[in-house]
Amino acid sequence: MITSSSSSVRTGPCPAQLWIFSSIGKKTIVSLTGIALVLFVIGHLLGNFTIYLGPDAMNLYAEKLHSLGPILWAIRLALLATVVLHIYFTMLLWKENKAARPQKYIASDPIKTTVFARTMRLSGLIVLSFVIFHLAHFTVRVVDPSFQNMETQLDGRQVHDVYAMVVKGFSSAPVVLGYVIGLFLLTFHLSHGISSLFQTLGITNSHIRHTYELAARVLAWALFAGYTSIPIAVFVFGLGKGAAQ
Numbered sequence: 001m002i003t004s005s006s007s008s009v010r011t012g013p014c015p016a017q018l019w020i021f022s023s024i025g026k027k028t029i030v031s032l033t034g035i036a037l038v039l040f041v042i043g044h045l046l047g048n049f050t051i052y053l054g055p056d057a058m059n060l061y062a063e064k065l066h067s068l069g070p071i072l073w074a075i076r077l078a079l080l081a082t083v084v085l086h087i088y089f090t091m092l093l094w095k096e097n098k099a100a101r102p103q104k105y106i107a108s109d110p111i112k113t114t115v116f117a118r119t120m121r122l123s124g125l126i127v128l129s130f131v132i133f134h135l136a137h138f139t140v141r142v143v144d145p146s147f148q149n150m151e152t153q154l155d156g157r158q159v160h161d162v163y164a165m166v167v168k169g170f171s172s173a174p175v176v177l178g179y180v181i182g183l184f185l186l187t188f189h190l191s192h193g194i195s196s197l198f199q200t201l202g203i204t205n206s207h208i209r210h211t212y213e214l215a216a217r218v219l220a221w222a223l224f225a226g227y228t229s230i231p232i233a234v235f236v237f238g239l240g241k242g243a244a245q
């Protein structure tokens, strides 16, 4: 005879599922996906810096990436899954936070602090909108359809002229302003997000907390300076003038 207790053991959630949807599991997933996205943002900036080495360097870099074919698609899908998980588990944490709010005890955990959570949510949403615009701008190339047909010669091969596309993309004041605002919000999101993930992962204490916060701020502002240097170099200092017809 099967008792009700034995059937509940068999159909209950597995330990991994229990951990994933526990408070610490959700925070760990938000933190680990956050780290993966920060690593992408650092890598993408290093790739974008090839613009300072000239058209051939940037076009060669883009060409090498595109030649990865299915691997590039696997990376893109992994990146998309990371973004989806980051947002989904952040939303679960907000719901949990909201449900717990009537209780008196709310620790000084940045993810649980209301003002922090609210600003992180808003900056996160604006960063998401910025990334969607950015993909439409330079990846799908629908903001300016002329980007589709920009081609150049590289070692005797016809390749997409990513250098000319970026230069043309940043020849418009509203676009440059939009990027600077989007990057500023990204900096804001990262500077709070990176410092709170040390706490979430339990690798901080009151002595080194300030050092981590400072390191997070320095990294976020270094990324801001690096990224904004590109539209500013093009729009204000005329980098690549003549590259985009």
Ligand code: HEM
Binding pocket: 041, 044, 048, 062, 076, 131, 134, 135, 138, 139, 162, 166, 179, 183, 186, 227, 228, 230, 231
């Ligand atoms: C001034 C700043 C930036 C410049 C000049 C820039 C440049 C580019 C270019 C040229 C591409 C298209 C590459 C190609 O298809 O050949 C691209 C793709 C992309 N960028 Fe950026 N980017 C900037 C900032 C950012 C930021 C801050 C993020 C994320 C927060 C980001 C995320 C992406 C993503 C996800 C793709 C699509 C990658 C792919 O699927 O191949 N970019 N970027």
